[in-house]
Amino acid sequence: VxxxxxxxxxxxxxxxxxxxxxxxxxxxxxxxxxxxxxxxxxxxxxxxxxxxxxxxxxxxxxxxxxxxxxxxxxxxxxxxxxxxxxxxxxxxxxxxxxxxxxxxxxxxxxxxxxxxxxxxxxxxxxxxxxxxxxxxxxxxxxxxxxxxxxxxxxxxxxxxxxxxxxxxxxxxxxxxxxxxxxxxxxxxxxxxxxxxxxxxxxxxxxxxxxxxxxxxxxxxxxxxxxxxxxxxxxxxxxxxxxxxxxxxxxxxxxxxxxxxxxxxxxxxxxxxxxxxxxSDHGFTASNRVVRINRYLADLGYLTYHEIADNDAARRRASSPFAYLDWEKTVAYCPTPSSNAIFIRVAQEPSQPGIAPADYLGFRARLIEQLYALQDPVTGEPVIRDILTREAAFPGQASANAPDLTLVLADYGFVSIR
The missing domain is CATH 3.40.720 (Alkaline Phosphatase, subunit A)
Structure with missing residues (x-):
């Protein structure tokens, strides 16, 4: 039965x-x-x-x-x-x-x-x-x-x-x-x-x-x-x-x-x-906007092309990645839902990204810089935890996981704009 x-x-x-x-x-x-x-x-x-x-x-x-x-x-x-x-x-x-x-x-x-x-x-x-x-x-x-x-x-x-x-x-x-x-x-x-x-x-x-x-x-x-x-x-x-x-x-x-x-x-x-x-997850309120790609740009890890001064260019700029310079970008967050940062590793010297030998050092430095991000009003840390790929996502599909996953102080999502 x-x-x-x-x-x-x-x-x-x-x-x-x-x-x-x-x-x-x-x-x-x-x-x-x-x-x-x-x-x-x-x-x-x-x-x-x-x-x-x-x-x-x-x-x-x-x-x-x-x-x-x-x-x-x-x-x-x-x-x-x-x-x-x-x-x-x-x-x-x-x-x-x-x-x-x-x-x-x-x-x-x-x-x-x-x-x-x-x-x-x-x-x-x-x-x-x-x-x-x-x-x-x-x-x-x-x-x-x-x-x-x-x-x-x-x-x-x-x-x-x-x-x-x-x-x-x-x-x-x-x-x-x-x-x-x-x-x-x-x-x-x-x-x-x-x-x-x-x-x-x-x-x-x-x-x-x-x-x-x-x-x-x-x-x-x-x-x-x-x-x-x-x-x-x-x-x-x-x-x-x-x-x-x-x-x-x-x-x-x-x-x-x-x-x-x-x-x-x-x-x-x-x-x-x-x-x-x-349920798949819980829920809570969030009243803070964390513009993570803007912060990566401030650190010099993400670069944008200049936007032309015309309506067509401004409309295209509504897409978060339309003017991103992939040749000069080594770290980025792909979606607001992911809270993820991907680090680009060059497989050959001619390719954009960091050298494979520099990966762990670059990641450690980036983690320190992310933890240093503070609320400009309160001075409180914006990020409570940062999960590395191997710690958070072990397994056969680990290679496709984000290099870093951010847990925000209020458990909210990041903005990629």
Whole structure:
């Protein structure tokens, strides 16, 4: 007899918020009664994320049981250094260098369903069904497996792939200032999206009866990115105005609905099922901007070409690397999500970068200079820890890891502008 396992992923979830939503609070009651009961009846604990707690490496670690140094996923994008130019490419399933739990279960003739996990496209062969996360809607159908799955999903009332897919233009707005109306629309956008992922999960759980069912809800992360001030109890105003209350209630409405989805999936899994719930990373507020590439430029390790004085040049300059002089750059941070610094090592004397023999000395000096970076107002250190490649990411894929990974004082992300 196969004991069914149900894994429920909540992207960016943190007890700092969930504890508040699972307790009876004045004016809001218990927002997530099912989760409250679930935590009382089961076991809960903080989960240590990957050395750099970021969605792609952390979820990949959760579905492989391996650290990023083994599975090879470090960020949303990888930088392909071709010496005189660098190309950026999205990571995908082909970059994962070890087995996933989907394939392990399949080898034991266990049927699986995997929904909305990142880095799962193009889809691997597996015994069951898979719909990847982080996929544009125009490419979603061909990245599902099996081939017949899309037709089955069309039986869901109101089904449209745009609701399931990753909207890159919209998600790129994370971190931007939004007025209250736009923020309300942002929160509202994620409600039907989570609803459809729930409907897909319910359909496949009921119809396919898989031994392993896994679905990840990512609205938790997206809403917290923009609406953290309306969720964190430590940031709640003593006398909130109507606008604040409106946005706060929209956030609570999302979590109420999410609680209902979790409750129904657990019910459908049956009383004998093993239920696991986890997040890829936590969440917190950040009020400091660390312009790491600008600091590297000040140190002389990163160089820009001059920008021409015309509109076309200024538009091109909106891209962080459009005017970077790769011939003279020896250290850079590729993405704000990575908190990473890559050190360029010349394989031949004619190539840009430092000599291989100078690598360890250069890295040690750079680490000292990074630790010396201080907040200009408070004088406090900006960086609390710096992880080296070999210490943080041992394994078969270690050579592709960042040379240095920065842990900021407030656990925030860097800016590359």
């Amino acid at each position: 196969v004991t069914r396992t149900l894994f429920l992923g909540l992207d960016g979830a943190t007890f700092h918020i969930l504890d508040n939503l699972t307790r009876d609070q004045p004016g809001q009651g218990i927002v997530m009664p099912f989760l409250a009961q679930f935590m009382v009846q089961g076991f809960r604990a903080p989960l240590r994320s990957t050395p750099h707690p970021l969605t792609p490496p952390a979820w990949t670690t959760l579905v492989t049981g391996r650290n990023p140094g083994e599975h090879g996923i470090y960020d949303f994008m990888r930088a392909d250094d071709r010496q005189h130019e660098i190309f950026f490419t999205l990571y995908d399933f082909r970059d994962i260098r070890c087995e996933t739990i989907w394939s392990i279960a399949g080898r034991q003739d266990r049927a699986v369903v995997s929904l909305n996990f990142p880095m799962m496209a193009p889809p691997p062969k597996l015994n069951g069904s898979l719909i990847p996360g982080f996929t544009p809607w125009k490419h979603l159908r061909r990245n599902m497996t099996p081939d017949t799955l899309y037709e089955r999903l069309q039986a869901i009332s109101g089904f449209h792939p745009k609701e399931l897919a990753w909207d890159f233009e919209r998600e790129n707005q994370i971190g931007e200032d939004m007025d209250s109306d736009y923020l309300a629309a942002w929160i509202g956008y994620h409600l039907p999206r989570e609803e459809l992922w729930f409907q897909v999960a319910r359909k496949l759980l009921v119809e396919d009866q898989p031994a392993l069912m896994a679905v990840m809800f990512d609205g938790t992360d997206k809403i917290q990115h923009q609406a953290w001030a309306y969720l964190d109890p430590e940031l709640h105003p003593a006398d909130p105005d109507v606008g604040w209350l409106r946005l706060h209630e929209l956030c609570l409405d999302y979590f109420r609905k999410l609680d209902g989805y979790l409750a129904e999936l657990v019910r459908l899994a049956g009383p004998e099922a093993q239920i696991f719930m986890a």
